[in-house]
Amino acid sequence: xxxxxxxxxxxFTEHAFLDRFExxxxxxxxxxxxxxxxxxxxxxxxxxxxxxxxxxxLFNLPPGDxxxxxxxxxxxxxxxxxxxxxxxxxxxxAARLDCPRLHAMAGLLxxxxxxxxxxxxxDTYIRNLQFAAxxxxxxxxxxxxxxxxxxxxxxxxLSGQAQARAIVERVGADxxxxxxxxxxxxxxxxxxIRTLEAQFAHIGHVQIAGxxxxxxxxxxxxxxxxxxxxxxxxxxxxxxGCEYRPAGETRAGLGWANxxxxx
Numbered sequence: 001x002x003x004x005x006x007x008x009x010x011x012f013t014e015h016a017f018l019d020r021f022e023x024x025x026x027x028x029x030x031x032x033x034x035x036x037x038x039x040x041x042x043x044x045x046x047x048x049x050x051x052x053x054x055x056x057x058l059f060n061l062p063p064g065d066x067x068x069x070x071x072x073x074x075x076x077x078x079x080x081x082x083x084x085x086x087x088x089x090x091x092x093x094a095a096r097l098d099c100p101r102l103h104a105m106a107g108l109l110x111x112x113x114x115x116x117x118x119x120x121x122x123d124t125y126i127r128n129l130q131f132a133a134x135x136x137x138x139x140x141x142x143x144x145x146x147x148x149x150x151x152x153x154x155x156x157x158l159s160g161q162a163q164a165r166a167i168v169e170r171v172g173a174d175x176x177x178x179x180x181x182x183x184x185x186x187x188x189x190x191x192x193i194r195t196l197e198a199q200f201a202h203i204g205h206v207q208i209a210g211x212x213x214x215x216x217x218x219x220x221x222x223x224x225x226x227x228x229x230x231x232x233x234x235x236x237x238x239x240x241g242c243e244y245r246p247a248g249e250t251r252a253g254l255g256w257a258n259x260x261x262x263x
Contacts, residue, residue, distance in 0.1 A: 002228050004260050005031035005057040005239040007207075012250045018048055025052035027251055028262040033058040033241045036066075038089065042096035049097065056099040057239040058144070058179075058205055061132075062086040063105050072105025074132070074145075075125035075157045087132045091139050101205055103144040103179055104132055106157040121157055126170055133173035142204050146179035149187040152214075159188055161199050168202050177204025181243065186211045186222055193230050200234050209244035216244060218256035225259075 006024040008017065015023050018040070024032055030053070037045055037059050049056055064070030064079070073083040090102050109121055129145065136143045147164045148156045158164060164178045180203045182192055189195060196203075208228075210220035217224040228240070246253045254263040 021048040072107035183209035207241040
């Protein structure tokens with residue numbers, strides 16, 4: 001059974017962030033995700049979850065200086081101590097919010113990176129993921145990595161599903177999984193159902209959005225009915241994060257989700 005989680009960083013933006021929990025619940029969502037919780041006290045977020053009977057499905061580790069354009073720390077040489085501190089902070093929030101999954105954004109390669117620079121970033125990435133996966137395992141949490149397309153996020157270190165699978169296998173931690181975002185996958189490589197099947201054993205979370213404009217999943221070039229049916233047939237029992245920007249008012253655009261008990 002496909003279970004949808006509302007991404008509160010993108011959906012229900014008609015409301016202030018803390019009011020989006022109520023809006024999501026009133027639309028029928030039973031879980032939420034978002035990029036980062038760190039602007040708010042964990043206790044306040046916990047109260048919002050409890051008040052509206054919501055589960056916290058996912059959030060990201062601190063990404064570095066987001067406003068300055070940083071998109072993660074995990075692959076950045078020389079930032080290892082900052083990355084380790086970000087793991088500790090994320091785990092403290094995850095404990096309070098009973099969040100089972102944390103996403104470690106890889107980070108950006110410098111422009112014009114040569115082979116030696118790319119290798120240094122990959123080596124750093126592997127070591128940092130080994131550290132983070134071990135810390136998450138002690139806390140009973142799953143660590144995720146996500147391939148992100150280079151059109152939306154130029155220079156992002158991790159872009160393809162085969163690359164993600166190779167990283168997971170090299171790190172060698174049972175609790176390191178792939179955050180399979182079908183929007184990014186369609187832009188980078190397409191062939192979604194076959195790619196989903198090939199990656200399925202490594203998937204720890206799924207996200208969706210319409211392609212190419214990142215609006216509702218029923219807008220654009222992807223037949224999400226077919227893709228989600230196959231995901232269900234494969235036995236996926238996690239949340240499917242709705243990480244899209246509504247084309248208009250969020251609730252008005254949820255007709256596509258009626259088949260999954262939302263709307």
